[in-house]
Amino acid sequence: MPDHTPSPVSRALDAARRKLLETGTRNRLIHVNRANARANCLNVINERADEVFSILRLQGRRMRFRALGKDKADAAGEVPLALAEAAPDEDSGRLTDHFLETPLGPDALARRLLRLAGDARTAEEEQGVNLLYLALGFLRWKEAPSSDVVREAPLVLLPVQLVRNERSSTFDLVCREDDLSTNLPLQERLRQDFAIGLPEVDEAEGWTPAQYFALVREATAGQRGWSVDADGMQLGFFSFAKLLMHRDLDPANWPDGAFAGNPLLQGLL
Known part of the structure; x- marks a missing residue:
């Protein structure tokens, strides 16, 4: 019978790849505090993930931002996220327009977008990669059934950029x-x-975020207190630099035996 025991090179490679995945709650791919109104991000409310995905990804159209909050002297001025999510859907037509509604006031929204655009440009110039994504859908999960702390992890991350609209x-x-x-x-x-x-996110023809969220619900159905916020959205920064290294070290992306059969690596390990 063939020996399927992993070689020392394969075991070391697997360990190295796992170390590249930061799984602590400080990683925004593990937990996003959407209630933090002052974070360098922007919550999007009253929208549907499938519609936004279709407009941005499938149709290749631009979307603009709409301020629903009021500017205040204390610079807060946001519509509370919980209230926005609970608001009745009085106008279904706005779900298919080209505006992304936000809880900020007009001035606060302008400042937030200016900061996000500047930080995204700086990050790309310095690191050579895009860090700005629109998160579509969140897995609301708990580290233990008895915990009162609900974590929120993004499920679909759409790579985006903020482009100056000279007219507006x-x-x-x-x-x-x-x-x-x-x-x-x-x-x-x-x-x-x-x-x-x-x-896995498999963007095949006809794929939609809703289909993916249904698979996530099925996979996590046995966890008490867990849920999927299918239409939760946030524009913010998510780092995939180490994930690119993780992918580069995947043996599936290399010719057979490129790692395990390499005599130099065998000698080192």
């Missing part, structure tokens, strides 16, 4: 052509702690 003197949101990828840190955390297999 503000910014439009445009989808980049980069591939979608599975939230690997979340996938590893769920595997380690709960023996749950987070489904």
Whole structure:
């Protein structure tokens, strides 16, 4: 019978790849505090993930931002996220328009977009990669059934950029052509702690976020207190630099035996 025992090189490579996945709650791919009104991000409310995905990704159209809050002297001025999520859907037509509604006031929204655009440009110039994503859908999960702390992890991350709209003197949101990828840190955390297999994001023809969310609900159905916020959205920064290294070290992306059969690596290990 063939020996399927992993070689020392394969075991070392697997350990190195796992170390690249930061699975602690400080990683925004594991937990996003959407209630933090002052964070360098922007919550999007009263929208539907499938509609936004279709406009940005499938149709390649731009989307603009709409301020629903009021500017206040204390610089808060946000519509509370919980109230916004609970608001009745009085106008279904706004779900298919090209505006993303936000809880900020007009001035606060303009400042937030200017900061996000500047930080995204600086990060790309310095690191050579895009860090700005529109998170579509969140897994609301607990580290223990008895815990009162609900974590929120993004499920679909749409690579985007903020483009200056000269006519309106503000910014439009445009989808980049980069591939979608599975939230690997979340996938590893769920595997380690709960023996749950987070489904892969497979952007095949006809794929929609709603289909993916249904698979996530099925995979996590046995966890008490867990849920999927299918239409929760946030524009913010998510780092995939180490995930690219993780992918580069995947033996599946190399010719057979490129790692395990390498005499130099065998000698080192």
